[in-house]
Amino acid sequence: MTKEVNLSSRSLKRDEMIKYAYELFYKNGFHATGVDAIIQGTGISKRTLYKHFASKEGLILASIDYYHQTMYTVIFNYLQKYDSKKPVEKALKIFDFLSMHVDAGKQYGCFAMNAKNEYANKAMEIETACDAYVQALQELIERYLKEGNLEDSKSLSMQVMMLFEGAIIRSKGLGNSHPIKLAKAAAELICNQ
Template structure:
């Protein structure tokens, strides 16, 4: 094999494993999905999988990072395409985005939050990957709130994230987007103080 092609080939195989594992973890959960199932589904050996990821937890962190990049890009794009001019109104569109997901049948919740919940107090690297995702979303919200001259935008951003996360959990439990709409109303109050 051409030595120049090896790193690209390894990267493609790694990406394939991450995407396959992501789909299985999201569908079945993290503890319920074994490394054997992932290896079998991608046609690679467990040994090869462990060359790329030192542990199942390492693979989970890689899938959270994949979700982080994908979801952050989707959220950013959703906000950018909004025709609203007011930055505060624009950031509240996040709740509309979530309501659309829920109304379309996406009731599996936040991938990163699901991982953190299943591995709470058991795998620090998984919790850290979740926290990095939430911090990025919080920072994005804070930027919009600062632009909208919201007093104490950092505190307000934390509160909006809490409402957003709560709406995700509640909509997953109820199977509808009513909690998302209520969370948006609460976020409006926080942002317009």
């Protein structure tokens, strides 16, 4: 019983560090956020941090995984609740989801894209983790496009993702959702040809 409590306690500490680091990384960036800020904010010792993560990059990878699991689930559930007989419309609701978040003031961009940009050509594991998130979203879109019987749904889903990623970057830079609405209109055009 004591061993289970210790494992549970360690798991809770690990989760707490990941969530706190995720918030700091998202708000301040990865290079601008030092391990000391995470330690100070969580009250966990440096020794404890490094017992759970071999390096800051290990903590970043865990944060990307946390984002991947959490955000994918939220997006999937958002798209699933949309009641439409047209799967293509359901796929393109991903732009509405993004607009809703940007309009609510969540303008930090995509956590995975931010990490990939900061670690481009510097940390292959981080880039791979970021690519896995984008790939999962693309496959979700592709699934809906296939259900809509669109030809070459693989290529179309890649194009939709490119528009989605571009919309994230532009909306972050402009601080509004207008680029997202434009990207959705372009996605509708390519999907309805």
